[in-house]
Amino acid sequence: MSATSPRARHTIDLGGTRWAFDDLKTLLARATPLRSGDQLAGLAADTAVERMAAQMLLADLPLSTFLDEAVVPYEDCEVTRAIIDDHDPAAFAPIRSLTVGAFREWLLGPEATPEALAALRPGLTPEMVAAVSKIMRLQDLIAVAAKARVTTAFRTTLGLPGRLATRLQPNHPTDDDRGIAAALFDGLITGAGDAVVGVNPATDGVDDYIRICSLMEEVRLKLEVPMQHCCLGHVTTAIEAIGRGAPVDLVFQSIAGSEAANRGFGVDLALLAEAQEAALALGRGTAGTDVMYFETGQGSALSADAHHGVDQQTMEARAYAVARRFRPLLVNTVVGFIGPEYLYDGKQITRAGLEDHFCGKLLGLPMGVDVCYTNHADADQDDMDALLTLLVQAGVTFVITVPGADDVMLNYQSLSYHDALYIRELTGRRHAPEFEAWLVKVGLIDQAGRLADANAAAALRPALGLIRGGA
Template sequence: MTVYRQQIAGVSHEFHGLVDLLAKASPRRSGDELAGCAAHSDAERAAAQWALADVPLTAFLDESVVPYESDEVTRLIVDTHDTEAFAPVAHLTVGDFRDHLLAVAAQPDSAVVLGALAPGLTPEMVAAVSKIMRNQDLIAVSRAANVTSAFRTTVGLPGRLSTRLQPNHPLDDPHGVAAAVLDGLLMGCGDAVVGINPASDSPHAVADLLRLLDDIRQRFSIPVQSCVLTHVTTTVDLIEKGAPVDLVFQSVAGTEGANRGFGVDLALLREGNEAARALRRGTVGENVMYLETGQGSALSSGTHLGTDRRPVDQQTLEARAYAVARELDPLLVNTVVGFIGPEYLYDGKQIIRAGLEDQFCGKLLGLPMGVDVCYTNHAEADQDDMDTLLTLLGVAGTAFVITVPGADDIMLGYQSLSFHDALYVRDALGLRPSPEFEDWLRKQGMADESGRILPIDVAASPLRALGGAL
């Protein structure tokens, strides 16, 4: 184990191995303090960041944060590393890599360069460089790294911001779900996915919701994909029974143990991916996985220990979850950034920073990355913080955000973004929906030639049949 030393103001600081160094270099967050791995002072944090900047990127290939022998996520990271793609930056330190990324971000071909680099980067490398970057650095590089995916719509194109329309209902009531879908569609939401978190994991209830969403899509010829966010095994079983499945959903994490806590492993995730692809329901692409992550998931299940049983910081583990996602070539990946609670991200400042880190790390690793801009009601955060994060993510080129009626998810009991918030950020930053969805909106008289959503009389809309059925 390498011992890293750094002196600041005449005080010498020591960090024992990469696990300790990465944790101490992380911006302050409550989850790392809960895990006992955070820096004890701002001075120690600054010393760790100075020391981390001098670490060669190759060190992350030589020293595993989580042991190779006992963790299949580590084996995936190591065994799939593309040395040829890594070669252009193999001689750099973490600090040099930051400078390189910012220089590339200023070039006109930045998306091509960063896209070619992605297979050569490990999650630990991108987590490390994020820890020594300011918010504006994270935004600049994220904006330059365009990653697209497609099913019935294309997600992640420059100048576009897609949305998940989340019509959750505490009783899975079809009228309540349909009302929320109508509300979202009329405000131009749903082009990433119309996705329901079901109140029940009953396969019968999930199948009913899938049929409801598919009926709405087909009745109005809407170019969207739907998803009911149940466990991958339930979805695979429903595929075998002929249910109209577009996307396979699953929560994933950055350690084998945390994924086991979700009831999955890599083999099962690959099975779900193959089952949905075999249906060939997409029209403009065949990305079929929808994956959710969130800082703190490994810690919350006690599966956050790495080399020498040292606690790994939650942001590095979050980045490792993106290696799992990358293996599955997904349509959508989003961090549910403030959902787990203040034990992991205490306040608005920590949530905003985490959202920008996750966006940066996901896109740099080659993922169509989105964010659920959200918080729980017992966090030291409010909707002003969410406005700030949404705007920053819009500037950073996030692929999609999640929207719910009134920004209040009445089933999951947390605060997210509203359909109106999506209207705001698209209008303020000149962002448009996905092209296929925008074309449909325009044909319905719901958007103008610039993609801007127009005021609409529901009674005159082609969606009046749905509204009249409620």
């Protein structure tokens, strides 16, 4: 859209047209690589030329602009207040004079070492990292994210160089104990589960939550697996379950990039702090004390009509400001889960996954990705193979794996346990060290990390058979 409004703050002549953008959030939206969610919201550039004009203007924008102009008003949103109040001027000082484009060059250069990136984190806002991602190619997103190091721990240590963890997701349509246990066992014998064993419950009742946590705890104790588990019920359910003595390792919650969107999830920052305090009080971690698990996804704020006219990728990055307040063990974007209304096809899903990973890592989060799509999206498992391979090269902390890549409860397509075997063999990525030691001890892998034969798996079956009357 061309504009000649005298109040437009950002203007450029390109292709014989003067392009004008009235404010920062409009500029960010028009500069965003094409995705269906921004089109749905009426925020996307109408043409490739308009997008290029916005990207050129964005590249010349000083980074300090993001400290002076909020895309969601400070007084209207506690997420904005967290972003501004938590900002560290001293950490920002080394790059304060840079534009967005110069920041891209700095990130790709030799000065952006893992140590320098770690020191910079408190000085970065989500809008800064979202902005620079919009003018990056995929290889740029991969190259910079691969340099970022974020390490967390509970019973396993995640994010170490040369390592890749997986979430084992043994969902069941009716939360049946034997069905969950069978899928869990199937994952363990292929080496899945070092990030977390996480069940999405079909219901959100406290009794079912406690039953599922107790089942996973029984598996952990009987097989002596150094793993953390999580029932992905609502945070209030987790708090009540903790109060009733449930064996809760991690507290889970979906979060978004605005106060209004989080209100739609039934949470605010105070409630998340209460949940973190409750989980920490249990003292269940052995390798560390990171107890929170957050899930995000581009389009969540838009789907709740709580995006404040901000593009979905910038809103996604703002969710990471919520997450980093609570030292999470795990954060993952469910990149293709919300549907083609927000990310239409494999190309858009691939770019969004790499953007989310890049932005989360720069902001200091242990980023994982659910490499996934819904059955009505224009995507397939070839797209997921490609995104998985790119993410692992970018240093992703963990990916989600389900039996046969088909989640029978949530009805979407993700990665299989065997997809993780493929990428480990291809790249040499090892498991989390504590989990790897257990796999070697029970004979499921050899010292080089290669999967052993089926006899080792069979040796575990009698122990598992004691759980809930057999699996």
